[in-house]
Amino acid sequence: MKKLEEKIFKFLMIGSTALILSLLLYILYIILKKGLPSLSWEMISQIPSGGFYLGKEGGILNAIMGSLYLIFFSVLISLCISVPVVMYLNFTLRRKSKLAAIARLTFDVLFGIPSIVYGAFGFTLMIYFGLQASLLGGIIAISLLIIPVMIRSIDEVAILIPNELVEATKSLGATNYETIKVITRQLLPGISTAVLLSIGRGIGDAATVLFTAGYTDSIPSSLMQPTASLPLAIFFQLSSPIEEVQNRAYSAALVLTIIILILSFSARYFSRRLSKNKI
């Protein structure tokens, strides 16, 4: 009986892993099959020329650069907000404090809010301040989207930090600020995971940038200009009736996947180097 139980659970474990893996591989297969033939140097090194969306010349450099700008600045802003929030939740408030519990619940709810809502919210904010669809609007909307992701994933690691570390540092005569510096060192792997997750969520999201960042064929040169992004490039091209344009959507998807892969691997690499000293 025990043996049967063991076998069933083993089967379930292997089965679910295989299911997820095969789905991932299937998606990659589709993207590669449809996107690879139309992926060319021209595609990633040029901005769209007139008639690009009718199958003529040009590339998606505007979307690539737009997405990179958007994610870079929003991750930077979110880090500046999330790390202090986590420090406050874990080391200023007591672990069992009510305020901290309420804050965590709020972040969980924010985590679950669909991205289109953030887009719409960002849009109303922009109307209120009289902003047009712009890089700035997109950055703000994406920051709103990824701050809860970041806070929750850094928080998961911060909870595990032993109180002894805080006491050990303090008993050497460290001030609160110096203690936080030591804690941050211990948190670094957690922070890099959080950055990774937020990049994944932020860079691939179409709904937040739809209203807030707009879409344009040129690369933005200031925060106030609208910007293109890869998810929207995929969306617009995929809805075209022309097959060649549709295939370009797949190659844009391939580019997006490659960017995420590169960022993931580099984040993992740095995380491993940074966690070398972890206790």
Next chain:
Amino acid sequence: MEILTETLIMEKPKQVRNRKPGCDKPHIEVEKLNLYIQDNHILKNISLAIPDKSITCIIGPSGCGKTTLLRTFNRLHDDNVDVRITGKLFVDCEDIYAKDAEVTHIRKKMGLLAQRPCSLPMSILDNVVYGPRLHGVRGKHKLHEIAYHQLSAVGLWDEVKDRLKTPASKLSIGQQQRLCLARGLAVEPDIILGDEATSALDPISSKTIEELFVSLKDKYTIVLVTHTLRQAKRIADYVAFMYMGELIEFGTADQVFNNPKHKLTQEYISGGFS
């Protein structure tokens, strides 16, 4: 490394004791100390003067407030808002619970050794010099010198001299505890506090730590909380026995162990309860 080590063996500069002039009290003196956690009265009216340059062991059954008392010495209860403290605690004639007392200055005077060693997330070298760096010591050579002296003082230098740059977490737990002691000594304290500092260690490592305490007592005032009576018998010069938040008896080790005045002490020492 060889040459560096040679140049490092110089006379250690005399420790600067930042003691107030005209203070002839012992380093630590507790006066009518009461501690409450919410409404629970944890420490009851404790008065105690800890003799300088000797080992004082605080013994008593679990939950009697030994550790709580030890933690009041360097104000580790500060972050807990439920804790309320009345009474006075003098460190070098300075009431550390006075309003204008500066907490980092007080903590600098004592090295704390926790139950489980807690190395900082950095290299072995950085661990030792963390405190000095914090208090403004700069210069590679100087910091190296401090590391050499403190690591030698805890007998760790030969074991780690070739891998000072490796993470401290790679050391064994006994080595880490000695590293923590070296780290504490590096801020040049007068007092060493040990909170069951050997209870997480294997017998050989605990023996090393105990021997270290004995060798350090000429220079430092050492206060240890211990669960093991045998350890107190081995190394204590003075013993404080606590029970239910009260200080029942305080005296020389010889007197407390061989000729206890109080009935409770007698029972505890003879293993009547634990």
